[in-house]
Amino acid sequence: MATAGLLRDLTETLPRLTAFTLITLGTVLTKTGHSRAVIRPLIRQQVFRAGARLVPMVCFLGLILGVVIVGQAVAVLQQVGAGNLTGVLLVTVVVRELSPLVAALVVLARVGTATVVDLGTARAMGEVEALEALGIDPIHYCVVPRVVGFTIAVMGLTVYLMLVTLFSGYGFAFARGLPLTFPNYLSGIAAALSWIDFPLMMVKTAIFGSLTGMVICYQGLAHPIRLEEVGMATTRTVAICGIGCLLVDAAFVPIYLLL
């Protein structure tokens, strides 16, 4: 029953979310540079809230993931004599898959849910109509800074998470006395990386960030909401964002397989 409800939610949401995204895109294109004194500080605020403030948490997660995934994988590969596959494995798991997805989910869990509550409450209290009454475009004022801020935040956090995970993983392997030097470890990763990994990672993290921001703003703002519905909108946001990010992730697999 719960799965059926979620599927119904997704099919109902998708066309409206697409329309909401197109309206937001139109606003970005037509209002870039408009009201910079208001919009730029809002974007900075969102980058700080969803990005800079989460760096310590992401670094901590990176340390744990490095030990749990990288350290163990390196140890197992060395034990079975497949140490030359270390770079390929780490690039595939950590660089391409894990870091962007975990960064997006951290932003969703730590800031996204609170943002849906903020926006939903503001909508329920009539603040969106108050913005319109002042001639302020709610999409420009509320949605654009959040989507841009979340996009930059997920892109930045992915880089931090990836680097900390890779370094802590090597630290764990080194502590266990595995026969792998740091230059060999780095050169293995560098050899497995292709130049296209960098633009692809940027595109993927940008999609994760903007998708998270769009779903959050859509659930909080796009339709009239009562205060008692804010909690439900928040859980819906988590489910839709989680599934959306996994689907986007899956869509990138064929591209990586062609590399």
Place this chain on the structure above:
Amino acid sequence: MNTSDVIEMVGVEVADSRRPGRGPLAGVDWSVARGECWVVSGLQGSGISGLLETAAGLRPVAAGELKLFGESLAPLRGDELTGIRKRIGVLFSGTGRLFSSLTVMENVTLPLRYHEDLSLSAAAEIVAPLLEALGIESVSASFPAHLGRSWTLRVALARSLALRPELLLLDDPFSGLDSGQFRWWRTLIESVASGHPWLLGRPATVVIGTDTLRPLLGLGHRFALIDRGAWRVLGDRQNVLACEESGLREVLGDPS
């Protein structure tokens, strides 16, 4: 239609924001001329808020035609609609729908900062006389949640006046005020209607929605009544006092 009309409604049905197709008020024929002060009265839930939101261009009409400043609102989009909205100040009922995450100063300066692309300090310098006139300069660093209702309403009024509007729509501004606060508001509204210094001496058109009409009989030039979903223009003060309708007696607070 008179070219000096600020609001012109012909056969307007006010849309219900929550239940499409079931408007709380229909058949509104209403012309508000420049410089007039209207008092629209009706019991709570009669649809005054919906009417004022419609008159502010915030709620599309379910039927009929609405013109603001001589322009039909239906085809307007984007910058044209924004241009109209900048000429209208709205004070919402309750606590004025202030932005809870912004301080008083940020709330009041937001429209100026957004439309004029000004920094907070530059906009704060511009609105300083307005804050002083409304007596709220001492709470400019506070958040709305930390203020009492009468202060919150003054802040909301300051925000609605920030762009020096030509039309001011006040939804139930007197509810719950003590007699001192009431006198202050009455004096201020009279000043706005006759040309407040903040408005550069230009008289604003004012529409006040209320559920208690009697204290405002001396304030409005023209009066209207919403009674059980029906719209009725009453005319001036003499017409109101001469009217014997039971719905009007209720908002006047007369014993039945």
